Amino acid sequence: MPAARGVPRQAQAPGLVRTYVPEGPLELGLVLGPLRRGPGDPTFRAMPDGSVWRAALTPAGPGTLRVAAAGGAVRGEAWGPGAEWLLERLPGLLGADDDPAVFAPRHRVVARAWHRRPGLRLTRTGLVLESLIPSILEQKVTTDEAYRAWRLLVRKFGEPAPGPAAGGRLWVMPAPRTWALIPSWEWHRAGVDNKRASTILRAVRVAGRMEEAVRMPPAQAQARLELVPGVGPWTSAEVVQRSHGAADAVTVGDLHLPGIVGWALAGDRDADDDAMLELLEPYAGQRHRAARLILLSGTVPARRAPRMPRGDIGRL
Structure with a gap:
């Protein structure tokens, strides 16, 4: 037919x-x-x-x-x-x-969010590079800049997804070798500076070793990822949260998260990483879940400073 x-x-x-x-x-x-x-x-x-x-x-x-x-x-x-x-x-x-059943809320704001969002589970993709590359793109830039770079690079160097693929609008990200062969001017056009591009190139050159990390416990996986120069604790945590479903991999080094957690749990909008980790200590083993619930609660301090300045090196 x-x-x-x-x-x-x-x-x-x-x-x-x-x-x-x-x-x-x-x-x-x-x-x-x-x-x-x-x-x-x-x-x-x-x-x-x-x-x-x-x-x-x-x-x-x-x-x-x-x-x-x-x-x-x-x-x-x-x-x-x-x-x-x-x-x-x-x-x-x-x-x-x-296993969300092991989670025990210790603060009212967390308990409310946990009660309102019972369908929250932590995903486990079993894939590393698909989270590592966009996480590197998100280093030290606005999310809009990082999302734009990911969108442009995947559409230009990836391939159309097989099957009906949501009406033909889905793309599979490039293979490691393809990432390695992207010319420098294409990184520039996508607004990716040399530091982030070089980190991605180092990661894809050892793609097999990166993907092996999915079979390791989250802490060991983070250590494996951080062997790549340019990949630090912020990036490795963002990866294992997705690749491993790591309930305790709290993101450190984030521009906004410490202040959000500090405000929600202690009214301290100026909390740094150390203060955030201290506040999350009652959730040891489940700190990432607690942080996600805090974000879902919508309890954030009012903005009082300009956003991170946006730069577009692709237009220079």
């Missing part, structure tokens, strides 16, 4: 399917949201029907995953060489390896 008029023939091809039934409440947007790098992320799309599409470069090759929840179950459908790999790890992606 021919494809329906106006609908790409590719969109009619079914993918592999897996159904997963979570043990408790699950909110897809909360669980998978950290994988989205801005509203225009070419590797991620949240649809009006509540489904989430994700394109990934797996060890088996590129793959596309559509996830939709209905009636207490989650249906995953996947396409491409990486389809089986993605479906095999669907429960982990949706937080099956996470």
